[in-house]
Amino acid sequence: MELIKHYVRKRKGSYFISVLLAIVGVVTGLFSYIYMAKIIVNLINGANDMSLYTPLCINILITFVIKEVAAGISTSISHTATFNSLGEIRNDISKKLFKMPLGDVLSRTSGELKNIIVEQVDSMETSLAHLVPEFTANLVGPILLFIYMFTLDWRLTLLSLIPFVVGMVTMMSVMNAHYKEMFGKSVAIGQHMNNSIVEYINGIEVIKTFNQSESSYKKYADAVYDNASFYYNWMGESMNRVAIGRLLSPMGIITIIPFGILFYINGSIDLGNLITLIVLSFATVSSILKIMNYMDDMSRISTITSEIGKILDSRELENIDKGEKIESYNIELQDVDFSYDGKNKVIDNLSMEIKESSVSALVGPSGSGKTTFCNLIARFWDVNSGEILIGGKNIKDYKIENLMNSISMVFQDVYLFEDSIENNIKFGRQNASHEEVIEAAKKARCHEFIEALPEGYNTIIGEGGASLSGGEKQRISIARAMLKDADIIIFDEATANIDPENEDKLKEAIESLTKNKTVIMIAHRLKTIRNADQILVLKDGEIVERGNHEKLIENNGLYSDLINAKAKAESWKLNN
Numbered sequence: 198m199e200l201i202k203h204y205v206r207k208r209k210g211s212y213f214i215s216v217l218l219a220i221v222g223v224v225t226g227l228f229s230y231i232y233m234a235k236i237i238v239n240l241i242n243g244a245n246d247m248s249l250y251t252p253l254c255i256n257i258l259i260t261f262v263i264k265e266v267a268a269g270i271s272t273s274i275s276h277t278a279t280f281n282s283l284g285e286i287r288n289d290i291s292k293k294l295f296k297m298p299l300g301d302v303l304s305r306t307s308g309e310l311k312n313i314i315v316e317q318v319d320s321m322e323t324s325l326a327h328l329v330p331e332f333t334a335n336l337v338g339p340i341l342l343f344i345y346m347f348t349l350d351w352r353l354t355l356l357s358l359i360p361f362v363v364g365m366v367t368m369m370s371v372m373n374a375h376y377k378e379m380f381g382k383s384v385a386i387g388q389h390m391n392n393s394i395v396e397y398i399n400g401i402e403v404i405k406t407f408n409q410s411e412s413s414y415k416k417y418a419d420a421v422y423d424n425a426s427f428y429y430n431w432m433g434e435s436m437n438r439v440a441i442g443r444l445l446s447p448m449g450i451i452t453i454i455p456f457g458i459l460f461y462i463n464g465s466i467d468l469g470n471l472i473t474l475i476v477l478s479f480a481t482v483s484s485i486l487k488i489m490n491y492m493d494d495m496s497r498i499s500t501i502t503s504e505i506g507k508i509l510d511s512r513e514l515e516n517i518d519k520g521e522k523i524e525s526y527n528i529e530l531q532d533v534d535f536s537y538d539g540k541n542k543v544i545d546n547l548s549m550e551i552k553e554s555s556v557s558a559l560v561g562p563s564g565s566g567k568t569t570f571c572n573l574i575a576r577f578w579d580v581n582s583g584e585i586l587i588g589g590k591n592i593k594d595y596k597i598e599n600l601m602n603s604i605s606m607v608f609q610d611v612y613l614f615e616d617s618i619e620n621n622i623k624f625g626r627q628n629a630s631h632e633e634v635i636e637a638a639k640k641a642r643c644h645e646f647i648e649a650l651p652e653g654y655n656t657i658i659g660e661g662g663a664s665l666s667g668g669e670k671q672r673i674s675i676a677r678a679m680l681k682d683a684d685i686i687i688f689d690e691a692t693a694n695i696d697p698e699n700e701d702k703l704k705e706a707i708e709s710l711t712k713n714k715t716v717i718m719i720a721h722r723l724k725t726i727r728n729a730d731q732i733l734v735l736k737d738g739e740i741v742e743r744g745n746h747e748k749l750i751e752n753n754g755l756y757s758d759l760i761n762a763k764a765k766a767e768s769w770k771l772n773n
């Protein structure tokens with residue numbers, strides 16, 4: 198609820214006018230029943246002067262028009278404010294994801310995040326656009342009406358509230374803590390279904406390759422059926438009480454009619470007031486039913502907003518602008534410890550230095566911490582203890598945006614957006630001209646194959662770059678980094694088999710990208726390693742050896758073991 202209040206407060210002017218107009222709409226709508234009651238009473242009293250009826254009929258028409266116009270404008274204002282709020286919430290979430298440690302973002306699946314950003318934010322539309330004005334108006338309207346009815350006959354008014362109270366109590370017995378718990382479960386089951394669908398679609402290649410379509414489909418179908426049967430059982434369990442609540446709450450008439458007749462017979466109420474009370478009791482029906490619908494929404498809203506709130510309240514990487522500029526690119530790690538789970542150290546008391554404009558190759562067994570090491574330098578995560586310095590200053594002293602401007606990362610898993618090749622390259626520098634894009638593409642050795650595509654640089658590539666080969670995708674990502682022209686390049690060399698022609702081009706592209714830069718390379722090829730200024734051998738998060746190739750081979754330690762093992766392995770290109 199706090200979250201809703203926060204966004205409502207930001208547009209309180211709009212919501213205030215919307216609530217006001219909604220109240221005007223509901224109250225004028227109720228007036229039409231008062232006029233109707235007057236017409237019926239006049240008819241029963243045998244009045245046959247048309248001048249008595251004409252103003253009442255005109256009043257009904259006027260109240261009807263005011264009601265519809267006020268409700269229409271109220272809805273339009275609240276929807277405009279709401280869609281702006283929803284846009285803002287989505288923007289706030291995406292900005293937040295950017296500020297959170299990458300690990301916290303990646304700990305959620307893409308299906309879960311999509312569910313929160315798309316479905317859950319969407320479901321706030323009802324609360325913001327309808328709940329705020331309509332719930333308030335439909336509550337205020339009947340309260341005013343009951344006060345008026347009270348002045349006509351307090352006994353009948355109180356009696357008319359009995360079905361309402363019984364109906365509400367029945368309804369509330371459903372909307373209890375169990376309901377909240379069940380709704381929480383329904384969100385989790387919905388997210389699981391979302392994840393299964395996203396996983397099924399994203400993994401379709403692997404599923405086909407391993408001929409697992411049946412079992413994968415079963416997992417997907419089970420998630421869909423689990424979701425359906427959960428709702429079926431949940432609704433079955435609460436349906437009767439909801440139906441009784443909805444039936445009884447607006448039925449003031451069932452007490453007004455018998456008791457009204459009794460009071461009329463014993464002379465304690467006149468016919469005019471009795472008829473008016475009967476008609477007015479119908480007037481509250483639609484408001485009460487609306488309130489009941491909104492109660493359902495209200496009991497869900499806290500669960501929905503808590504999921505969104507959890508993201509918006511999650512911790513951020515500290516990003517204080519101390520005005521520090523990165524003036525040189527020497528990288529130093531001093532006694533750095535890091536663990537993902539707070540228990541197992543992935544980087545253990547690591548100290549080392551990478552000189553500006555040098556090439557350092559990181560080698561080590563799988564899981565030794567090479568990627569983690571690079572991610573810490575880019576501040577995707579913060580170290581648990583120790584310091585990482587660039588240009589002699591702690592990286593936490595630089596604004597993250599400044600730090601990121603100085604670092605380009607080229608990953609093995611290249612992600613290309615579903616956009617034109619030109620825009621994918623421009624991602625490195627949004628304001629680059631077409632000529633600069635071509636220049637970068639030429640240096641990254643991808644200009645030729647781009648030109649050969651039917652739409653050239655305007656070719657739209659599929660999600661994740663699906664229509665390009667691995668080597669082509671990596672060269673586009675190099676062109677992207679080339680355009681960014683950052684001084685530090687972190688490069689995860691591709692291990693996948695690339696055909697010789699592509700490989701030569703890739704090599705040239707890498708050479709062009711890394712010229713005169715400070716380079717940290719997760720190296721997989723012997724040639725890259727040999728040419729490095731220093732080789733850092735990582736094992737269990739510690740640097741166990743460092744030096745150049747010849748020195749490390751002489752050491753006859755882990756490095757030479759790795760080289761020998763790799764030389765035997767197919768993926769190693771010793772003949773390059």
Ligand SMILES: Nc1ncnc2c1ncn2[C@@H]1O[C@H](COP(=O)(O)OP(=O)(O)OP(=O)(O)O)[C@@H](O)[C@H]1O
Pocket residue numbers: 300303537538543561562563564565566567568569570
């Ligand atoms: N996001 C994460 N959350 C939790 N643990 C992680 C995460 N990323 C990596 N790890 C763990 O940290 C350790 C180091 O992983 P890292 O990816 O840095 O090693 P690596 O040397 O780059 O491995 P590889 O050569 O196989 O890519 C591994 O045990 C890995 O399981």
